[in-house]
Amino acid sequence: MILRRLTENLRLQNWTTIAIELVIVIIGVFIGNSVNDWSQQRAADRETNELLVELRPEMIRQRQSMESIRNYLQITGRYADVAFAGWRRDPKVSDAQFVIAAYQASQSYGLSANGQTWAEIFGGDQLRRIKDSAIRTPLQRLMTYDYSLLSYDRLNSKYRNDVRLIIPNDIQRQIRAACGDHLILDGKGLGLPPTCPINIPNADGAATGLRAHPELVGELAQHESLISTQFTNVDLVESQIDELDRAIAHLR
Amino acid sequence: MILRKLTANLKTQNWTAVAIDFLIVVLGVFVGVQASNWNQARVERAETRRLLMRIEPEIDQIISFAANTRDYYATTRHFAETAFAAWHGDPKVSDNDFVIAAYQASQIHGLGESQSWAAVFGADQLRNVDDDRLRVPLARLMAFDVQALNSNAVASRYRDDVRMVIPDSLQQAIRKSCGDRPLPGDTTQLALPHRCPIQLDPAATKRVAADLRAHSELARELSLHLAGVDSYLNSLRNYAEEARIVRDRLSALNR
Numbered sequence: 001m002i003l004r005r006l007t008e009n010l011r012l013q014n015w016t017t018i019a020i021e022l023v024i025v026i027i028g029v030f031i032g033n034s035v036n037d038w039s040q041q042r043a044a045d046r047e048t049n050e051l052l053v054e055l056r057p058e059m060i061r062q063r064q065s066m067e068s069i070r071n072y073l074q075i076t077g078r079y080a081d082v083a084f085a086g087w088r089r090d091p092k093v094s095d096a097q098f099v100i101a102a103y104q105a106s107q108s109y110g111l112s113a114n115g116q117t118w119a120e121i122f123g124g125d126q127l128r129r130i131k132d133s134a135i136r137t138p139l140q141r142l143m144t145y146d147y148s149l150l151s152y153d154r155l156n157s158k159y160r161n162d163v164r165l166i167i168p169n170d171i172q173r174q175i176r177a178a179c180g181d182h183l184i185l186d187g188k189g190l191g192l193p194p195t196c197p198i199n200i201p202n203a204d205g206a207a208t209g210l211r212a213h214p215e216l217v218g219e220l221a222q223h224e225s226l227i228s229t230q231f232t233n234v235d236l237v238e239s240q241i242d243e244l245d246r247a248i249a250h251l252r
Numbered sequence: 253m254i255l256r257k258l259t260a261n262l263k264t265q266n267w268t269a270v271a272i273d274f275l276i277v278v279l280g281v282f283v284g285v286q287a288s289n290w291n292q293a294r295v296e297r298a299e300t301r302r303l304l305m306r307i308e309p310e311i312d313q314i315i316s317f318a319a320n321t322r323d324y325y326a327t328t329r330h331f332a333e334t335a336f337a338a339w340h341g342d343p344k345v346s347d348n349d350f351v352i353a354a355y356q357a358s359q360i361h362g363l364g365e366s367q368s369w370a371a372v373f374g375a376d377q378l379r380n381v382d383d384d385r386l387r388v389p390l391a392r393l394m395a396f397d398v399q400a401l402n403s404n405a406v407a408s409r410y411r412d413d414v415r416m417v418i419p420d421s422l423q424q425a426i427r428k429s430c431g432d433r434p435l436p437g438d439t440t441q442l443a444l445p446h447r448c449p450i451q452l453d454p455a456a457t458k459r460v461a462a463d464l465r466a467h468s469e470l471a472r473e474l475s476l477h478l479a480g481v482d483s484y485l486n487s488l489r490n491y492a493e494e495a496r497i498v499r500d501r502l503s504a505l506n507r
Contacts, residue, residue: 009268022276029284030291037292084420124374128303137309141440146366146402158412218416225415225423232432232442236364239439 048129051122052248055139061188063241065111066234068189069150072109073227075192079104080224086207087217095207096200102210103167103175105220106160109190110152110230138244142237149233155226159219166209166216171200300380304502307373311499313440314393317363318492320441324361325481327444332357332474338461339471347461352448354464355418355426357474358411361442362403362484370394383505389497396491406484410473417463417470422452 079101086098093101122143130136148154164172179196183189200206210216261269334353338345345353370393378394381387399405415423430448435441464470 006268009266013269013272018272018276021273022280025276025280026284026287029281030287033285033288034291037288037295080420128374128377133306133309136306140310144365144367146364146399148366149364149403158416215416217419221418221420221423222412222415224420225427228423228427228431233364235434236440239434243439 045129048126049251051126052130052135053251055122055248056245059241059245063238064185065189066238066241068184068191069109069111070231070234072107072190072192073230075194076105076107077224077227078194079107080220083220084217087211087214089211094203096198096203099167099171099200099203099206099210100175100179100196100198102163102216102220103172104179104192104196106163106223107181107192108152108155108160109181109192110154111147111150132247134247135244138240138247141240142244145237145240150230150237154230155223157219157223157226159216159223162213162219163210163216166213167206168202168209171203171206174198174200297380297382300377303373303377304381304386305506307370308499308502311495311502313438314495315492315499316438317441318488318495320435320443321361321488322485324359324442324444325485327446328357328359328481329478330446331448332478335474336471339465339468347457348452348454350461350464351418351422351452351457352426352430352450354414354470354474355423356430356444356448358408358414358477359432359444360403360406360411360481361432361444362405363398363401364403364440365398365401367398370396383501386498386501386505389494389501393491393494393498396494398491400487401484401491405487406477406480408473408477408480410470410477413467413473414464414470417467418460419456422456422460425450425452 082093082097082101083105086093086095086101122139124143127136127140127143130139175196175198178198179193181190181192184191258270258273261267261273331353334345334349335357338350338353370390373394375394378387378391381390426448429450430445432442432444435443
């Protein structure tokens with residue numbers, strides 16, 4: 001009897017309406033989900049653009065870091081020239097200038113952080129959303145670059161160690177106190193004074209000690225070749241920062 | 253509409269119609285979600301295809317880097333042969349050419365990356381690559397240890413020692429005229445001039461050439477340096493070969 005009533009009731013239903021209602025629900029759910037996905041995609045694209053714009057301060061900071069590294073190493077290079085002249089016994093270079101230059105030529109500076117900032121700000125998933133290859137390519141290179149190549153460890157050469165074994169500690173401290181590293185760029189970088197006009201009382205003894213070690217001349221030449229490699233690496237990173245900066249200029 | 257009908261059916265206790273309305277909602281949501289998932293998977297596969305198209309320039313960059321680096325080290329090897337000849341007393345090699353060759357033989361060039369570009373592509377995307385002939389070499393490329401291709405891998409004792417013997421002024425003169433140059437059109441790569449026809453200070457080169465000859469251990473160190481370069485180039489060849497397979501497969505899929 002129940003089966004008969006059920007059959008009767010089923011026969012009374014308007015199956016066309018039921019089919020239409022089913023299709024309406026399916027389409028409704030599908031459209032609802034699609035709109036939700038589209039909205040999420042739009043929000044993600046907007047976030048990616050915002051992140052690109054927010055990269056600008058980091059780009060400025062990195063650019064300043066690169067410039068400060070270049071300036072710093074150019075100054076140590078000039079001290080190296082004076083030191084070479086001192087070893088050649090150039091009469092224009094006093095003993096004090098020679099000792100100061102030999103020490104200052106061993107000063108080194110590079111990136112202390114591992115440079116992963118790019119990757120931290122801008123994850124791989126964000127990068128994948130960038131459709132413009134003019135933005136994506138330099139950003140990807142900056143994200144994957146080996147920043148240890150710009151680390152100050154790279155200049156921890158034999159010269160740096162050996163010259164500091166020869167110059168007496170009190171003179172090294174005097175040079176560092178008067179002409180050592182100083183903070184620049186609001187504490188985000190280091191600078192080195194281009195000249196160091198201080199009086200060193202017992203400079204002649206230190207200069208004699210340095211001249212007794214002519215192998216330091218070769219070691220300083222090798223140290224300078226490391227610096228030249230640093231310049232090349234700085235140029236490579238700067239070129240990518242500039243390329244990225246030009247590419248995202250229209251987003252600001 | 254369904255809600256209005258359902259309420260009306262509940263009021264009239266038309267349970268068959270209520271059950272049918274309930275089934276419409278359950279079945280409708282189920283099929284709708286399935287359709288959305290299918291569409292989502294289709295979109296993801298399309299996105300992966302788009303990403304694969306986008307990595308083509310990077311793949312080309314690897315292949316071009318490998319070709320350029322082979323050329324770079326062919327140049328340093330040529331300089332190394334000149335330096336060896338001078339160490340063996342070949343009178344055809346002048347002191348000037350000896351000093352330049354000894355320096356240029358120590359020049360190195362590497363990839364400069366801490367992680368593979370493929371890390372940026374993402375392992376999750378790799379799973380969406382249906383084509384085995386693309387996915388497998390792409391996975392190998394993504395897993396490649398790119399740090400083995402950095403310049404550190406070819407920084408040798410010869411490089412350090414020869415630069416302690418050649419004075420800074422001569423090194424600077426060589427670097428200025430014949431040092432690394434950005435490759436035209438690609439600032440991320442370096443090239444080294446095949447020849448270095450400059451004339452250094454004759455008195456200085458005579459003295460330095462004598463110093464280089466006095467350090468005969470440098471010839472052995474140069475042999476070791478070249479062995480390291482060969483080993484580096486082998487790794488690079490493997491990397492570039494994987495890149496070439498990926499590029500060929502991508503090109504075939506695009507056709």
